[in-house]
Amino acid sequence: MRITSASIQDTFWQNYIDLVRQTVIPYQWEALNDRIEGAEPSHAIRNFRIAAGLEEGEFGGWIFQDSDLYKWLEAVSYSLRNHPDSDLETIADGAIDLIGQAQHENGYLNTYFTTKEPGKQWTNLYEAHELYCAGHLIEAAVAYYRATGKRKLLDIACRFTDLIASMFGTEPNQIRGYCGHQEIELALIKLYGITGEERYLNLSRYFIDERGSKPNYFMEEWERRGRTTIWAQGTPNLEVYQCHLPVREQTVAVGHSVRAVYMYTAMADLARLTGDVKLREACERLWANTTLKQMYITGGIGATHLGEAFTFDYDLPNDTVYAETCASIGLIFWARRMLQLEAKGDYADVMERALYNNVLGSMSTDGKHFFYVNPLEVWPEASMKNPDKHHVKPVRQKWFGCSCCPPNVARLLSSLNDYIYDVSDDGKTVHTHLYIGSDLRFETAGCMVTLKQRSELPWGGRVEFTASLSGKADRAAFALALRVPGWIQSGSPALKVNGEIQNYRVESGYAVIDRVWSDGDTLEWLLPLETMLVEAHPLIRANAGKTAIQRGPLVYCVEEADCGVPLAMLSLAEDPKLSEHPHPDLLGGCVVVEGEGIAIDISAWSEIQPYRPRQKQGVPARIKAIPYFLWGNRQPGEMSVWLRD
Amino acid sequence: MRITSASIQDTFWQNYIDLVRQTVIPYQWEALNDRIEGAEPSHAIRNFRIAAGLEEGEFGGWIFQDSDLYKWLEAVSYSLRNHPDSDLETIADGAIDLIGQAQHENGYLNTYFTTKEPGKQWTNLYEAHELYCAGHLIEAAVAYYRATGKRKLLDIACRFTDLIASMFGTEPNQIRGYCGHQEIELALIKLYGITGEERYLNLSRYFIDERGSKPNYFMEEWERRGRTTIWAQGTPNLEVYQCHLPVREQTVAVGHSVRAVYMYTAMADLARLTGDVKLREACERLWANTTLKQMYITGGIGATHLGEAFTFDYDLPNDTVYAETCASIGLIFWARRMLQLEAKGDYADVMERALYNNVLGSMSTDGKHFFYVNPLEVWPEASMKNPDKHHVKPVRQKWFGCSCCPPNVARLLSSLNDYIYDVSDDGKTVHTHLYIGSDLRFETAGCMVTLKQRSELPWGGRVEFTASLSGKADRAAFALALRVPGWIQSGSPALKVNGEIQNYRVESGYAVIDRVWSDGDTLEWLLPLETMLVEAHPLIRANAGKTAIQRGPLVYCVEEADCGVPLAMLSLAEDPKLSEHPHPDLLGGCVVVEGEGIAIDISAWSEIQPYRPRQKQGVPARIKAIPYFLWGNRQPGEMSVWLRD
The missing domain is CATH 1.50.10.20 (Glycosyltransferase)
Structure with a gap:
């Protein structure tokens, strides 16, 4: 696939992305530095300082604690790419310097084994997460390089990876193992992508191919360790680690x-x-x-x-x-x-x-x-x-x-x-997977295209695309493939090009609009966004006789705050007459779904009867459902996605 | 209460009692002696032999393993009372001799502490079950004495109890504790009952009164043990042991x-x-x-x-x-x-x-x-x-x-x-709690009464009582109080005395028939035994929208063998038209309840949809329910007591 760039321009998602940038990332940095009062210390930064010889002390946290810093750096990288921030970048550079200081001469990098169990490296792939942590280091390094162009973390990661590549494999002098927690496999693909070095692709393939081969590596390793483990008891559980086959x-x-x-x-x-x-x-x-x-x-x-x-x-x-x-x-x-x-x-x-x-x-x-x-x-x-x-x-x-x-x-x-688009290598097909407002820039046949998506999702179903062309050509031929969401209950999305209704063909769940685009062309994609009652497959015992509410991509739920308790007393009316109500002030703004229900008449029960001859007395009740993703933001209370029929 | 004697004469229950006598008791004896192939050894008899110095070896099984032998002896006692068996009694006498040999000079008796942790007696009342085992010894001793008149086990129990009574209490030189597993408290009441010794009653009262007092004994004991425990982790959990208050x-x-x-x-x-x-x-x-x-x-x-x-x-x-x-x-x-x-x-x-x-x-x-x-x-x-x-x-x-x-x-x-009757001290009132065929013998005002109960329960509702009088008087005045079962759905039991319908008054759930009885008087008590649909209190979330089937005292269930799977697909029809069918050949003979239901139409589902817009397609289905107590006696399969409405 061609490298393209999309930037999000979307009220709904921008909120969350801003929250990550303004709150989550700074908060997590404080956490990594053990500066959150009342929370368990992370120990992550301190472990690196101890490993780097900058501080005395003992390793703290989980054996895979290093990965927290790497995951934070990866998140920071993405954030910097979308929203440059020199203060944040300076902090990240400092963290990267620290990581470098903790790296061994030969490339090895893991604060647990450096500070707590030196000499025991690679003896417990089953539980010790060394390759897992290396994987998160690699992901962070690739992301940071893509965001800033700075090579330092990438060089650290490559040095470590080269050590790993020399040690693991099928050669006689190599360890024929793989990690207890998969992660490095996918990270190596990214490293291959950014460096083009086949050896990283091959190392990933080795880890995947070797997994589950007989005799089982974890069984043999466990025997070599004298049948000791850190947490797990008894024989290694191969299914849990997906290496049973x-x-x-x-x-x-x-x-x-x-x-x-x-x-x-x-x-x-x-x-x-x-x-x-x-x-x-x-x-x-x-x-x-x-x-x-x-x-x-x-x-x-x-x-x-x-x-x-x-x-x-x-x-x-x-x-x-x-x-x-x-x-x-x-x-x-x-x-x-x-x-x-x-x-x-x-x-x-x-x-x-x-x-x-x-x-x-x-x-x-x-x-x-x-x-x-x-x-x-x-x-x-x-x-x-x-x-x-x-x-x-x-x-x-x-x-x-x-x-x-x-x-x-x-x-x-x-x-x-x-996650929104895929543009084919030749620039001739653009798949839109998600309806998230965004500007996509890509090149096709010498023409630079900016495709603006504006979307009402998840609250409304209207999506609009506008093409802006620049460069030598004033027209560009490419197919826009728009996903037809699986959640459409009836009908199909209407398509308008420059205001006129058009037919389209659907291939593998995508509506394909193959045309020659001019600058300023506008495409409207109107998704029928209905509230829908959903039932589960009868073999899912837990949902038998139950119904969920979904509206577009959003699953709904009922909460104690709206419906009282116990929620189990509530069932949907035969025809619940669902209606939709935008509530701009509720939970940051959402569409509430209301409908008719039946509640068991608890007033007809006395406490002296836990069981009684069935009367099935119901009283009318109002059901009010909110999007599931907003649950638990009010007083703690009961919540349920599935409602009784 | 007056000591009375009842002997069971009941087809339904005799089966189970015979099973206990002919199978369970002999099988358990084999188990106690580690002679069941393929089963985990009990170690119980062997532990006693080791403690008695008759065998070398190490204690095996749970810390409370002794109680298994005591509970077996208690069961044997009841069996011997109803069904004398000199071979079984000889085996029991042998076991009792062995118990005596394991008892210390001072009366102490516990094979775990004798063989495995001598010197650690009474240091872990929280977990070690010493007083619990003593309780089961006492219950066995009382039962064996009542059954056989033999005092040996009773003397063993009294010696141990006297040691306990001297060691536990509120005096300065006494242990102010109680057992982590309540049992001795109820056993001491039985010992008081048979011996009339107030000190046993007082010891029981001490254990009950002391429990939950502050400072908490288990907390102090845990500190004294250096905060060590056998199984439990962390601070003693006082609620689990009912000593939080x-x-x-x-x-x-x-x-x-x-x-x-x-x-x-x-x-x-x-x-x-x-x-x-x-x-x-x-x-x-x-x-x-x-x-x-x-x-x-x-x-x-x-x-x-x-x-x-x-x-x-x-x-x-x-x-x-x-x-x-x-x-x-x-x-x-x-x-x-x-x-x-x-x-x-x-x-x-x-x-x-x-x-x-x-x-x-x-x-x-x-x-x-x-x-x-x-x-x-x-x-x-x-x-x-x-x-x-x-x-x-x-x-x-x-x-x-x-x-x-x-x-x-x-x-x-x-x-x-x-468990069937209570006869008041003056012999003037006989409460019948359970409708189990049996002969009750008691004395009232010099007259020996034998009250024969014959009962169709649980399959039928007809119960008959016949009085036989012997002794100097040919008439006896006493009230027969017959329980009006809570499971009667509608109507009330009909009463006939010598074939004639009679009214009766109900007091605290018992129909009281106060009359002067002649030899041969017959009383019929006709319980309306209907199949009933039952609903649970709405606060029991797990049963919301569900119905159980009950017939007389028997709760019913559906099984895969009769109804297919998944059982959750099945729901009761609006009017399930339940009918009852005696099946003499099914599961040893039972009454099956059948009715109309609705099943989710699984044929209308494809595997490619875990969730879909609700269609609520049902097809008629037959429901067949069996008594819950008979579940799991065929091929392993799904079972459910509660059915969806």
Whole structure:
């Protein structure tokens, strides 16, 4: 694909991107420096200072704590690209200098093993996250180079990667292992992309190809360590780490969900870059399994907190759910790569679903509080008093000892401009995956095109594109492929070109408008944005007899603040007569959906009867639903996505 | 209360009692002797042999393993009382001799501390179960003495108890503690009952009164142990052990559910024997909380497996449930004592509910397999593949490392004759709590009365009583108080005396028939046994929009074997037109309930849609429900008590 640049110009998203830039990034910098009062210290910067010999002390935080600084630097890079900020860049340069000081002569870089277990490097790939941290270093380095043109972090990353490349592989003197937490695989693809060095592509391919081969590396490593582990008990669990089978033989998403989707992301990249058909088929199989059988309506994945893992097909409990923020971010990474492999609307539908619901909902409207777990049903008293639900928090948390999610949100939202379009190598086809207001610049046949997208989403369905041409030609021939969203319930989007209705053909979920564009051409794309009642596949036991409300890409939910409790008493009327109401003052502005419901008549119950002959007494009730991504921003209370029929 | 004797003559129950006598007791003896192939060894007998110096080796099993032998002896005692068996008695005598050999000079008796941690006695009341094991020794001793008249085990128990009484109390040289697992409190009441020794009553009262006083004994003990524990981590959890407050101030059932109900049982005994009003009020408060807000429709209690504990009011999830067998047995113990405190139909209703559903369902029809956890909803694949449900087994297990439940079932079922009647001290009132065929013998004003009860329950509603008089008088005046079951949906039981319909008055849930009885008088008590649809209190979120089927005391469920899967696809028709069908060949004979339902039309779904616009397409389906207590006796499959409306 051709390198293009898009910049976001969108009221809805600009809010979030500004929040990341103005609040999340500075707040996280304070956190990395242990300066947030009342929060667990991160230790991240201090670990680097100790490793660099600038400070005495002991390593603190998780074994993979370095990755927090790298993820922050990656988010900073994206932010700088869109919004230059010399003060922030100076801080980042300082952090990069510190990283350089912590790097060994031979390129090795990991503060845990440098300060706490020197000599034990590469002895516990199963748990110790060394290659994982290297992967985040690489991602940060690539992003920082792209944003600033500065090579220092990229050189640090390349030196470390070259060491890794010399140590890992199938040669007799090499370690024939791979990381317990996939990440470096996808990072190496990025490093290959920016440097053009085939050895980075090959190293990624080695890690992917080697995974799951027999005899199993983690089993042998565990034996060599005298069967000791850091956290895990007993024999290594190969399914949790997706190395139970060679990746090309995997058919079902299993194990730790973040590890899984990070791996699938790299697999999709490799399938595209190498034309590996078996790998591509594995990606398609795993995609189908994940998104058709193991995905919540919010785009959440991972049904259990034990192991933060996938369970099995159609097991999607709403209340004991995990649906980790990072897992949905990883799903978005993967969807993005699948789109590069093949422009299919389905991939973008899932990407949009996870983005607008699970991921957006994970951050509070103040940008300082985050959900790890994104439940579809919350009973705050159960979260407190039933230990099976302790992991489900009714309010977003300030900062975490294991702080993977907030920096991941930051790096996704600040690079959102990379998720909207794909322009083909010849500049002749522009796929629009997401309807996010933005200016895309690309070149086609010597003509510089600026395509302005303006979108009312998620509140309205009107999208407008305007083409501005510059350069020697005053006309440009290219096809604009516009995604036909999967959430359209009835009808199809109307298309107007320069005010006139036009027909269009649909290919793989995209409306293709193939024409010769003139400067100032305007295209209107009118998406029918209806409120829709949704039912789940009957094999998803948890949603039997239940209905969700969706409007455009937004999944809705009911909250105690609007509907009282228990929410379970409420059901939808046979014809709920849903209506839409814009509330500019509610939760920063949103469209509320209201309708008719029935509530169990609790006044007809006495406390002396836990069970009684069925009477099915209902009283009319009003249902008021808000977008899921805004839940939990008022008083803590019950919340539910699924309503009884 | 007057000591009376009832012997069961009942086809339905005799099956179970025979199963206990012929299968469970011999099988458990083999298990105690580690002779069950393929099962985890119990170590119980071996531990006693090691403690007695008859064998070399190391203690095995749980720290409270001794109690397994005691509970077995208690079950054997009840069995011998009803069904003398000299071979079994010889085996029991041998076991008792062994117990005697393991007892210390000073009366101390516990094989764990004798063999594994000598010198550490009484240093970890919080976890080590020493007084708990003593309690089970006492219960076995009382039962064996009552059954056989042999004093040996009773003497062993009294010697140990006298040691405990000298060591525990409020005197300066005494340990001011109590057991982490309540049990001895209720056992001491029994010992007082058989010996008449006030010091045993006082010791029980001391344990109950001291519990929850400040400063907390377990906190101090934990500090003395250098903050070490065996299993529990961190600070002692006082709520789990019900010592967060003095018992008279407790209002809500909290913590480990078996510990809780064992304690409440002793509290009810003490309230009755001492006339302690505050204690009685505490019992009544805790009873109301437990049975109105924290009890499953099956009589199960304890909503979470983490801590095997109560959670909070109305939190009764059907699928992640615990509802341990032992907890329902403890609830039956407690109900029995509440009935002795005050004959109220509500207590017997709960007793009957727990007995016919949770407890009876815990044992397989072969008497060799048991449930610990008694779920109300099972999805076998989730039990295997979702770790949040690993504790929920879709099939009964053979024997357990921690084998509390099977011996508890055995001792309850073989003493079931003690749960049917209460005869007042003056012999003038006979309360019938349970409709279980049985012969009750009691004396009133010099007349020996044999009251024969014959009952069709649980399959039919007809109950018949016949009085036989012997002795000097040929007439006897006494009131027969017959419980009016809470499960009667409409109408009231018809009463016939010698074939003629009679009116009666109802007091506290009992129909009182006060008359002068002649030899041969017959009373018919005709309970309207209808199949009933039941709804749960709206605050029980898990059952919102759901209905259960109950017929008489039996809760029903649907199983995959009859209804296919997923069961969640099934809902009851608006009018399900339920009908009853006796199936003499199904699961040992039962009445099946059938009706009309609606199933989601899965044929209208394609796999490529996990979610779609709601269509609510249903197809007619047949519902076939079986008694809950018989679930899981066919191929492993889905099961559900609650059906969608």
